[in-house]
Amino acid sequence: MSSPLYSVSGVKIGGIAAAVPAESVPLTAFDETFGREHVAKFSAATGIKALRRAAENQTASDLSLAAAERLLSERNIPRRDIGLLIFASLSPDYRRPATACILQNRLRLSAGCGAFDLGLGCSAYPYALIAAASLLASSDARCALVLAGETMTKNTDPRDSSTAMLFGDAGSCTLLEKEEDAVIQGILKTDGEGYRDIIVPAGGFRNPLPAAARETRPLDRLFMNGMNVFSFSISGVPKAVREFYALTGTTADDFGLFALHQSNRQILDQIAEKIGAPAEKIPLCLADYANTSAASIPLALCAALGGNDSADPIRTFFCGFGVGLSCAVAAADLVPEGILPPVETDAAFEEGEIRAPADLEE
């Protein structure tokens, strides 16, 4: 049951940027579909007041790219210094190739840059931090990028109130850099028994894509067992956190910031209480952006700390949990001045739109 502890020396978080679609949908827009009373109750329980919805041709990689461009120019990072790119997401551009390859090309990174996708959702961010930091530490590259983004609104069934109002779209980019004294630590966990608790059954190779006529709930949209997910979040997650505290000899007092996956308010309150995280140390962005899955942790940090020019590092606790079911905990220093406020974008990669075989002809 116990997890190995990952300890990566010599790598720090050098900056974080986030991007959201320009269209903000207030939850009241769902009054007509789900009833005003239900929407109000949902909003009170989850803390969500609005969500961002990507444009029809806009993907998670478009949003993450906008964040990356901003971060690289703001932090003045030469593109040749980037030796690794991880795209952490379950919202790919295509079934193949990996979206990371498209991002390497669009960001004009070197052909010597390793790039791959990491297929997790709500737990993806701390997972990707640990993976990227470990790979960077074992290489002679200077920098790595973790792009975490999702377009959950393209995954949900608009008739399903429990998910249609819960999720929003966002992208992000986190820069990892070499620094001698820095340490990033973490643990990774999986409870695959709950694989059905958050699932889009069709679109892979196990189940056929649903026929055009859709009489029941389409299988290429999200199904969520809210009660099981809640149960996992308030029991499995605090357990993982206590394990991390024990393995690293830390307590909640050692952390100045708790960057938790923005699942919903009810879950966050319960987790915070169990792990001893005081409310004032937990950045929240649910009200404006809803649950953005893989992007939620960096987005919450950008929304809360973007524009803060303090150069003092804050020991930060990260925890992501959800679809899998999966959970990861990490700890790293954050310097607020490296964290940029979220930007809005409607930009999409038109060249990537392939609507007919002829579009692929050279």
Added chain:
Amino acid sequence: MDQFIRDFADLFDEPDRFTPETEFKRDPEWSSLTGISVIAMVDRKYGVTLKGRDIQKALTLADLYNTIREKQE
């Protein structure tokens, strides 16, 4: 049991209608959202984390209370 019925009823706007025999999932106010509130309340007050299937299996509030007691042991 009485205390549990009160704790359960507090999650609803009009709490006077619940008894041990209430088939709670047939209540007009019941939804997965209230199911989550029940799991949260039981976790806080009874130190037990119910799963979705525990709630699915229980027909009446007495059933649910018995499940909690079993898990506490």
